[in-house]
Amino acid sequence: MQLDIGNALDSVATPGVSTDALDRLDDAVADAHETIAAGMSNARFGYASLNLPETTSAAGIERAVDSIDADAVLTVGIGGSALGAKTITAALGEANHFLLDNVDPEATNRLLDALDFESTAINVVSKSGTTAETLANFLVVRDAYEAAGVDWTERTVVTTGESGPLAELAAEEELPKLAVPDGVPGRFSALSAVGLVAPAILGYDIEAVLDGGREARDSLTESIDDCPAYAYGALAVALERRGVHTNAFMPYAEALEPFAEWFAQLWAESLGKDGQGQTPARALGATDQHSQLQLYRAGRHDTMVTLVRPTARDDREIPAVDVEGLAYLGDATLGDLLDAEFEATEASLAAADKPSIRVELDRVDEHGIGDLLVSFEAACIMAGELMGVETFTQPAVEWGKNAARGLLGGEETAEAAAVRDKREYRIE
Numbered sequence: 001m002q003l004d005i006g007n008a009l010d011s012v013a014t015p016g017v018s019t020d021a022l023d024r025l026d027d028a029v030a031d032a033h034e035t036i037a038a039g040m041s042n043a044r045f046g047y048a049s050l051n052l053p054e055t056t057s058a059a060g061i062e063r064a065v066d067s068i069d070a071d072a073v074l075t076v077g078i079g080g081s082a083l084g085a086k087t088i089t090a091a092l093g094e095a096n097h098f099l100l101d102n103v104d105p106e107a108t109n110r111l112l113d114a115l116d117f118e119s120t121a122i123n124v125v126s127k128s129g130t131t132a133e134t135l136a137n138f139l140v141v142r143d144a145y146e147a148a149g150v151d152w153t154e155r156t157v158v159t160t161g162e163s164g165p166l167a168e169l170a171a172e173e174e175l176p177k178l179a180v181p182d183g184v185p186g187r188f189s190a191l192s193a194v195g196l197v198a199p200a201i202l203g204y205d206i207e208a209v210l211d212g213g214r215e216a217r218d219s220l221t222e223s224i225d226d227c228p229a230y231a232y233g234a235l236a237v238a239l240e241r242r243g244v245h246t247n248a249f250m251p252y253a254e255a256l257e258p259f260a261e262w263f264a265q266l267w268a269e270s271l272g273k274d275g276q277g278q279t280p281a282r283a284l285g286a287t288d289q290h291s292q293l294q295l296y297r298a299g300r301h302d303t304m305v306t307l308v309r310p311t312a313r314d315d316r317e318i319p320a321v322d323v324e325g326l327a328y329l330g331d332a333t334l335g336d337l338l339d340a341e342f343e344a345t346e347a348s349l350a351a352a353d354k355p356s357i358r359v360e361l362d363r364v365d366e367h368g369i370g371d372l373l374v375s376f377e378a379a380c381i382m383a384g385e386l387m388g389v390e391t392f393t394q395p396a397v398e399w400g401k402n403a404a405r406g407l408l409g410g411e412e413t414a415e416a417a418a419v420r421d422k423r424e425y426r427i428e
């Protein structure tokens with residue numbers, strides 16, 4: 001991953017970061033790097049995530065899914081237990097990866113009505129093994145396979161912790177079971193079985209994904225001058241301190257649209273703490289140039305735009321046409337047009353004094369997505385260190401989980417009581 005932070009400097013943007021501030025930031029980054037490196041070598045909770053490119057065995061995952069013969073995969077999980085797999089397969093252009101990462105009955109009915117169960121493997125993922133949405137969806141899916149006379153036990157892989165209800169279900173049915181690695185929070189687990197089972201079943205080179213992750217991990221050095229991942233995290237924090245509370249993440253590649261979704265969870269759940277944290281906004285280039293860009297250029301000076309693009313991609317010529325006003329398209333490809341739009345958007349933000357950061361990867365492929373995932377995890381961990389927050393916990397999310405469980409199960413939790421105490425002021 002490469003970075004260009006020129007348009008986040010105070011000579012371009014308001015707010016922006018001065019070169020003096022960058023020097024001061026560099027000292028803080030060096031200290032934080034020491035903490036991160038020590039955390040990695042002691043495999044401390046959270047920091048162990050950055051070791052996954054080394055500790056995950058691609059061969060082990062491939063062995064576990066070897067008996068499964070499928071053309072499609074249905075992943076049942078939510079949050080960090082779904083978005084890694086979705087991000088990786090989308091980056092690889094896979095159309096046959098389906099997800100149940102919500103409990104909307106209408107969407108579930110539609111998806112299950114359309115699936116060919118015979119050729120679809122079930123990939124159930126839950127670190128805790130207790131998440132209501134995932135367990136409910138798994139029970140629904142099993143039931144649908146049974147109703148169609150298809151043996152789900154022959155095509156199901158479970159990834160979960162040592163114990164818990166999902167581990168028990170897997171043991172009861174003797175399903176292949178992979179572990180969520182120790183010390184790795186869900187949103188940092190893409191480069192483990194959590195994110196790699198689906199692409200492995202679909203026949204992708206998951207070792208190459210890990211390879212990309214290794215490259216990112218090896219590029220973590222103590223100075224932002226030669227570490228793009230840390231530079232991104234540090235710049236985002238410096239901008240947030242100067243009032244940049246929104247981070248609009250805008251890849252110029254459809255295959256990276258789910259990456260923006262994955263980034264949103266990573267950034268929000270890791271850094272939204274103690275009254276701090278940037279709000280991640282999801283955008284797609286060039287499509288959202290024709291909608292959200294109005295706000296990012298002409299709205300408040302509280303947003304940075306992260307512009308992401310591959311520097312190489314497959315391309316397609318735009319056919320020439322003999323119509324005045326369209327001649328300029330004639331010599332171009334769709335890729336040329338997308339690149340021109342990328343650069344035009346970047347310049348248009350700078351002309352409006354709005355900060356942006358350019359992120360480039362060589363190509364959206366196995367290696368590229370592995371690199372991006374680990375680079376942004378490292379960026380997030382660096383940001384968390386600089387902000388002084390507990391990057392690897394999510395107490396605010398747990399509150400809602402407890403409330404829902406209390407309401408459904410009739411348990412008397414404080415959270416469920418708070419839901420019942422809701423103040424009403426209806427307007428009909």
Ligand SMILES: O=P(O)(O)OC[C@H]1O[C@H](O)[C@H](O)[C@@H](O)[C@@H]1O
Pocket residue numbers: 078079080081125126127128129130131134186187269394397398401
């Ligand atoms: O993997 P699970 O235990 O099922 O958890 C799935 C998701 O649930 C929670 O809401 C957490 O906040 C997420 O970080 C997690 O990824």
